[in-house]
Amino acid sequence: MLVPVIMAGGSGSRLWPYSRQQYPKQFLPCLGEKTMLQETLLRLQGLDCAAPIILCNKDHRFLVAEQLEAIGITDASIIMEPEGRNTAPALALASLMEIKRNPVMLALAADHFIADQDAFRQAVVEAAAIAEQEQLVTFGIQPHSPETGYGYIRGGESFSRQNRGLRVHSFVEKPDLETAIHYLKSGEYFWNSGMFAFKPSVYLEELNAFQPDIVQACEKAWGRSEIKGPFISIEPRSFSECPNESVDYAVMEKTGSAVVLPINCGWSDVGSWSSIMDLTQKDNNGNACHGDVLTVDSQDCYVRSEHRLVSMVGVKDLVVVETSDGVLIANKEDVQSVKRVVDELKRDQRKEALCHREIYRPWGSYDAIDIGHRYQVKRITVKPGASLSLQMHHHRAEHWVVVQGTALITRGDEQIILSENESTFIPLGYPHRLENPGKVNLELIEIQSGSYLGEDDIVRFEDSEASS
Structure with missing residues (x-):
């Protein structure tokens, strides 16, 4: 039996403004009706899997639980990291949780796309069989182009006649174009997918051999963790002592037990708007459009409209993404630089780097639809059976108008x-x-008026995680 371990951290800065730090791409429907986290779990159907483990930032815990419940998963364990410390510590926590049962764990990123799910599931079964032999398996994607945005794995000798696994010869960093072309022609190199299969005991043993400080910090943090329902809260002080290292750097590049399993399954890490465009159906002019979009004499563009009509006239090779509080316009060849926009926004302390205009809470959401001098208007949505905390404000009064449901x-x-x-x-x-x-x-309009309208003007008399 497999235990899926889904790594759902990450800030999603490369898909700004659709993806934000507080609502990154793994929780968004980037390529269909389901979110990327949901798609990651649904593609495991047909495999013999136990209840999944989800690793996420503590601020996303209710979002994760809600999205899992929406696809019928109610038995997951949600490990809440107090801060991101990269993949090696994250998988150490999951391994500590499963060390007594010691099954094969299938570690997957929550924000990848896989077109051929049958090929993926077949590879998972093969990888699990190799992992049962005390090996650390990584999935190597068969390259079809000289990509410079991926790291590569060079395969070595065959691991066994019974499978397609290869001993890992080496891991290599993202290459320049000339080197990537060489990698593609040689047939010895694979894209590094960041997906793994291994037994917890093997991973912790190898991690302890090369990075014992990670194991020690995670053991201390895990020993002091708190469990409330599906949520496992990791003790922050101990976890903060953990080095920030990836699985590749901490273990896979150093161990003698690494096996790469070649796989051809239409994989993408959906790492840029050009990746989204490649995976989206296009019209006769090569335009990929989502939402209310009108194109005239325009070619080879990606356009995403979330809230209003976007019109394109006489342009080509553009990426245009519209949200309620931000618009991105970029040449599709430069979309890898979108992260620089986010860096600039963070430097200027702009909220657009962190969150959307609509803010999600465990009880529902609120959208700041208008703001002016001494007033603010919000649309508030409260889910059935949910409530906000008992509170008061020192600087503002509020008018509430119900437009749907009962309050x-x-x-x-x-x-x-x-x-x-x-x-x-x-x-x-x-x-x-x-x-x-x-x-x-419940839908209502809230009109705030007063001398100060900040979110920190709240005195809570009764508070809980579910009502804050």
Whole structure:
């Protein structure tokens, strides 16, 4: 039996403005109706898999749980990293969790695309058989072009006559174009997919041989972890002592037990807008469009509209991505530089690098649809059965107008129920709570007015992770 370990960290900066630090690409439907995390788990159907382990940032824990529940997965364990320390520590935590059972773990990134899922599942079965022989298996993608954006693995001698595995000769960094062409012609090199299969005992033994400080820090952090339902909270101080290292650098480049399994499955790490364009159906002019898009005399463009009509006239080779609070326009040959835009936004302390205009919370979401001098208007969505914390504000009053569903409102010492087209007023300094007692989403418009409208003007009287 396999234990899927899904690595769902990462900031998603290369797909800005669609992907943001607080809502990165693995939680977005980049190439279909399902999110990339959901697609990663769904492609395991047909394999003999135990309950999955999801590794994610603690800020994404409710998002992960919600997306898993939406596809019928209710038995997952969600390991919450207090901070990102790269893949070697992340997989050490998962290995410590499974060390007693010691199954084969299948470690996958949550944000990859695989076109040929049958070929992928066949390779997983083959990799698991090799991993049972105390080997650390990495999946090497058969290259079809001289890519300079991927690291490569050079295969060596055959591991066994019973499978296609090759002893790893070496790992090599991202090459220049001339070197990549040589790699492609030689037939000895494979793209480094960042997918692995191994037993926890083997991984921890090898990791301890080369990076014992990682094992020690993770053991300490794991020993002090807290479990609440599906969530496993890792002790932050001990984990912060862990070196920031990838699996490749910490183990795979040094071990004598590394096997690369060649696989041809239509894999992509979806690492740029050009990758998205390559994987999207195009019209007769080579344009790949998503959303409300109109193209006139335009060729070979990728256009994504999330909120409004985007029109393209007489242009070619562009990537245009529109969201409610940001627009990206880039030459499709330069999309690898989008991360520089995010770096600039972070340097200027702009929120557009971190979050979308619509902010998601365990209870639902809110969208700041208008803001001006001494007022702000939000559209608030509260999920059925959910509630916000009991709170008050020192600097603002609020008007609430229900547009869908039913609201149970605590206002001072009274409780009132509002339905569609009804409203109420929350005076400055009044304790209040918003709840949805109904079976459908509660939608309301909140109009804030006052001298200060920041999110930190909140005094919470009763608080929990699910209501904050």
